[in-house]
Amino acid sequence: MTLFAADINTEAVIVFVIVLSITLGITYWASKRARSAVGFYAAGRQITGAQNGLAISGDYLSAASFLGIAGLIYLYGFDGFLYSIGFLVAFLTVMFLLAERMRNAGKFTIADVLAFRLRERPARTAAALGTLSVAAFYLIAQMVGAGVLIQALVGIDFTPAVILTGLFMLCYVIFGGMVATTWVQIIKAVLLMSGIIVMSLFVLGKVGWNPIELFNRAEEKATGPDNTFSLSPGTFLDTPMDTVSLGLALVLGTAGLPHILMRFFTVPNARAARGSVVWAMCIIGFFYLLTTCIGFGARAILGPEGLEAAGTGGNLAAPNLAAELGGGEGTFGGDLFLAVIAGVAFATILAVVAGLVMSASSAVAHDIWSSIIRKHHDSEHEEVWVAKIAAASIGAIAILVAVIGGAGLNVSFMVGLAFAIAASANFPALVLALTWRRFNTTGAVCGVLLGVVSAIFLIIVSPGVWPGADSDTGSPIGWTLANPGIISIPLGFLGCIVGTLLTTEKVTERSYHELFVRSETGLGAEKALTGH
Amino acid sequence: MAETQDRLQTHVDWEAIERSPEFQELVHRRRRFVIPCTIFFLSWYMGFILLTAYAQDFMGERIYQGLTVGYCLALTQFAMVLVLGLWYLRKSDREFDPLAERAIEAYADDELHPGATGRFTRERVGATPVTEVERR
Numbered sequence: 001m002t003l004f005a006a007d008i009n010t011e012a013v014i015v016f017v018i019v020l021s022i023t024l025g026i027t028y029w030a031s032k033r034a035r036s037a038v039g040f041y042a043a044g045r046q047i048t049g050a051q052n053g054l055a056i057s058g059d060y061l062s063a064a065s066f067l068g069i070a071g072l073i074y075l076y077g078f079d080g081f082l083y084s085i086g087f088l089v090a091f092l093t094v095m096f097l098l099a100e101r102m103r104n105a106g107k108f109t110i111a112d113v114l115a116f117r118l119r120e121r122p123a124r125t126a127a128a129l130g131t132l133s134v135a136a137f138y139l140i141a142q143m144v145g146a147g148v149l150i151q152a153l154v155g156i157d158f159t160p161a162v163i164l165t166g167l168f169m170l171c172y173v174i175f176g177g178m179v180a181t182t183w184v185q186i187i188k189a190v191l192l193m194s195g196i197i198v199m200s201l202f203v204l205g206k207v208g209w210n211p212i213e214l215f216n217r218a219e220e221k222a223t224g225p226d227n228t229f230s231l232s233p234g235t236f237l238d239t240p241m242d243t244v245s246l247g248l249a250l251v252l253g254t255a256g257l258p259h260i261l262m263r264f265f266t267v268p269n270a271r272a273a274r275g276s277v278v279w280a281m282c283i284i285g286f287f288y289l290l291t292t293c294i295g296f297g298a299r300a301i302l303g304p305e306g307l308e309a310a311g312t313g314g315n316l317a318a319p320n321l322a323a324e325l326g327g328g329e330g331t332f333g334g335d336l337f338l339a340v341i342a343g344v345a346f347a348t349i350l351a352v353v354a355g356l357v358m359s360a361s362s363a364v365a366h367d368i369w370s371s372i373i374r375k376h377h378d379s380e381h382e383e384v385w386v387a388k389i390a391a392a393s394i395g396a397i398a399i400l401v402a403v404i405g406g407a408g409l410n411v412s413f414m415v416g417l418a419f420a421i422a423a424s425a426n427f428p429a430l431v432l433a434l435t436w437r438r439f440n441t442t443g444a445v446c447g448v449l450l451g452v453v454s455a456i457f458l459i460i461v462s463p464g465v466w467p468g469a470d471s472d473t474g475s476p477i478g479w480t481l482a483n484p485g486i487i488s489i490p491l492g493f494l495g496c497i498v499g500t501l502l503t504t505e506k507v508t509e510r511s512y513h514e515l516f517v518r519s520e521t522g523l524g525a526e527k528a529l530t531g532h
Numbered sequence: 533m534a535e536t537q538d539r540l541q542t543h544v545d546w547e548a549i550e551r552s553p554e555f556q557e558l559v560h561r562r563r564r565f566v567i568p569c570t571i572f573f574l575s576w577y578m579g580f581i582l583l584t585a586y587a588q589d590f591m592g593e594r595i596y597q598g599l600t601v602g603y604c605l606a607l608t609q610f611a612m613v614l615v616l617g618l619w620y621l622r623k624s625d626r627e628f629d630p631l632a633e634r635a636i637e638a639y640a641d642d643e644l645h646p647g648a649t650g651r652f653t654r655e656r657v658g659a660t661p662v663t664e665v666e667r668r
Contacts, residue, residue: 078584078600082581085610089612091617093570096570215599216598233585233588233592240586244581244582274620281613517549517636523549
């Protein structure tokens with residue numbers, strides 16, 4: 001195994017080193033602020049609404065958003081753009097149903113909200129299961145994606161690329177906690193937005209600043225024997241039911257992603273939480289609007305000749321477009337532009353994986369260790385240490401799985417699974433705990449279990465997982481749906497409702513009054529640290 | 533046990549706040565805004581998804597050159613997110629926040645009502661009001 005492949009991209013390595021130096025500098029600065037529990041998990045709750053909006057964008061816009069959606073639009077046209085819409089509209093669900101209530105009623109994890117009115121140990125166990133399942137699949141997907149991208153863009157081999165990404169991510173989380181993670185996410189959001197704006201301006205300049213001309217030129221290039229590109233829907237998702245199922249999982253899944261919900265604990269109050277969602281909507285909306293420029297631009301400029309270079313899923317369409325816009329591969333401008341976009345993609349991956357590790361380690365330390373195993377008899381100091389050890393272990397496992405699974409692991413399948421579990425397990429339990437008076441512990445446990453199990457089962461039997469199978473559908477039981485959302489989300493709600501109706505728990509109804517008043521008014525919400 | 537019961541007595545009367553007219557008005561007004569908005573945005577979004585899934589010819593129809601009906605409807609989704617987001621911010625600042633403040637005015641002083649804060653603090657280990665009530 002060699003560390004470097006033959007054609008190492010020097011400019012890209014320089015950009016990577018710059019990104020890493022800045023983020024490590026921030027981690028050093030943040031390390032002093034991340035010693036207490038509230039500092040480590042929630043950045044002292046001192047992040048402003050605008051900063052948190054940027055950090056949410058940085059946490060949310062993964063490499064799948066940047067390179068993946070641009071690639072899908074390049075390959076399939078309109079259908080690729082569907083992801084952008086779903087990922088964005090999802091923030092209305094977060095804003096109307098969860099953001100302020102989470103801030104008012106929670107402390108560090110989404111389990112806090114459930115444990116408030118339900119029996120603590122089963123409720124926390126269920127919530128931790130949901131959080132860890134989502135984080136695990138999302139994290140492994142991002143690590144594999146990181147390895148593949150860095151290998152293609154910089155020339156570092158897959159295995160060392162995964163290990164490097166993992167080590168830096170652990171550095172931010174373990175030494176800098178949520179403070180460092182937040183600032184890495186903010187810097188990444190600024191870099192990513194700058195990158196995509198500059199690229200879009202270049203693309204628009206090439207078509208005479210007329211977006212409609214961009215569509216026309218993209219369509220002219222929809223040629224070739226294997227053409228899948230179209231301005232009309234129906235090229236990527238073959239069955240209508242799949243489109244509906246995916247759409248549902250996207251719009252509800254975001255509201256169950258633990259690393260996004262956790263961000264609302266970092267602001268001082270509900271007003272800032274609300275403001276940060278709207279900031280995030282504006283930034284993320286503008287970003288997804290520009291994915292059109294990149295995707296259609298790649299089709300118009302690279303054409304069908306660029307298909308092979310764009311790789312599986314078209315992930316390299318955006319970097320290749322950057323090289324072309326800078327003057328073509330091999331020229332100084334082309335290599336520089338490619339290196340900058342590669343650096344942006346690298347920062348993107350680091351920020352997302354750091355957020356995921358934060359959410360997973362808080363579930364292990366705050367929910368499982370402190371509340372379930374030690375029954376709150378541990379010290380705050382101990383809890384923070386456990387969180388750091390948990391982060392290191394989770395990171396090591398993710399690196400290991402990504403390296404063993406290798407580049408062949410299907411990234412989009414695992415991201416789809418993460419969203420499906422978030423929408424089917426976490427979302428129903430959270431919404432019902434905050435709004436349904438009668439909701440109880442049995443309901444929460446049944447709902448989360450049914451949501452997790454049905455989502456995983458339906459993905460395992462889905463056709464995408466069985467590419468080599470002989471039957472028509474590819475699935476061993478003849479299942480044709482690629483995305484489980486339309487079945488597993490109703491099952492998650494059903495589990496919550498049936499579990500609740502079959503049992504009686506007087507106390508949860510009584511404590512509902514407290515949770516209800518707290519979540520609606522913010523009375524007694526966790527305070528921000530002062531005096532820093 | 534005795535200590536916890538003392539604490540329960542100095543505890544905020546959550547049900548009294550819940551019954552207060554200010555709180556009722558807050559919840560009523562917020563619901564009157566949030567529920568229709570949620571129904572609207574979910575229908576507009578799922579309508580778009582259903583059209584994409586089942587009316588592909590319609591979505592692919594041209595409005596002007598390469599601009600399709602589908603793309604225009606997609607742009608309305610962006611507009612919807614922006615408008616609803618800003619509208620909710622405005623409503624909250626002008627209407628919901630002042631109401632919430634009035635509803636909890638009597639309890640907002642931490643010194644007088646220590647029970648309002650620290651639902652998760654370590655001093656109350658294993659003896660949160662919920663579990664106490666449960667045992668009795």
